[in-house]
Amino acid sequence: MKKKLVLFVGGATLLLLFSITMSLSIGSSMIPITEVWSTLFGGGDEVSRAIILQVRLPRIVLAILVGAALAVAGAGFQGVLRNPLADPYILxxxxxxxxxxxxxxxxxxxxxxxxxxxxxxxxxITGVLTLFFVIFIAKKSGQMKKETLILAGVIVQAFLGSIISLMVSMSGTVLNEIIFWMMGSLTLKGWEYSQIMAPYLLIGIIIILSQGRALNLFTLGERTALHLGVQVERTKMIVLVTSTLLTASAVSVSGVIGFVGLVVPHLIRLIVGPDYRLILPLSIFGGSIYVLWADTIARMALMPKEIPLGVVTSLLGAPFFAYLLKKGSKGVHL
Structure with missing residues (x-):
């Protein structure tokens, strides 16, 4: 298993470095790859340094952090709810x-x-409070069944969605700002946004990765996992809260970006199998690469205009997931 993990992580790291290099190079001002690397290592001319270090690199780093958070959170939700269609927005x-x-x-x-x-x-804050409210509704006699939890999440999401619609209808002059935030974007986001998110991502990833074995046993059913030594309710709470913290931290800096937590873990599962000790770390890389390329498309497709990032991830994710579900799921034990 360790050799397999090293092999996949090594390949994912190379792919991520390639994606970063290409995204730094591509833009309204095309910069040669050699100039990109020269600038990153302290060389390059003044214009290249300004474009790469002050404009593109902060946005790329934030895209990587957001993608990693949403993907690993999606993997956590899918593992604890034993549902490959779950994603960070289900609760x-x-x-x-x-x-x-x-x-x-x-x-x-x-x-x-x-x-x-x-x-x-x-x-x-409001994202985290929402999770605790959903858990409060779903808990009965100290127990929290996945079906009840999902249903509570759907109900709360529908209710909050109607309040958001009411706010949009009342918004007047700030209508576009609210809608643009809800469609997700990394436009004009500097280093300070990455600094806000990085601590939550680091702590969340460490906690989620520690639950890989327990999530593997969850696939056998909660009763079996309990007999094999897993503290089921405690594990559920740890994974759900941590996944929510990761999701809330990403949404708070980028707006709503859909399908990352749904598509990426599912794709990783199709490639490496159902072992969460592989799915969780590889989802970090997969989410980073997915959001990074989606953001590159968002700023390049209709230059000089920019497409909201959430629109791109949905346009890419919905048909891609439908294809995976149709072609790939028959050969995978979900």
């Missing part, structure tokens, strides 16, 4: 974060609460 976290952001934008509080960090911080 209403996305809608919860969106309510916080929409509230701040609607009432013009962007600069009065926490300065430029107002939207990320409030979106994060």
């Amino acid at each position: 209403g976290v996305s809608s919860g974060a969106s309510i916080g952001a929409a509230f701040i934008i609607l009432f013009g509080l962007q600069s009065t609460l926490f300065g430029k960090y107002s939207i990320p911080i409030v979106a994060f």
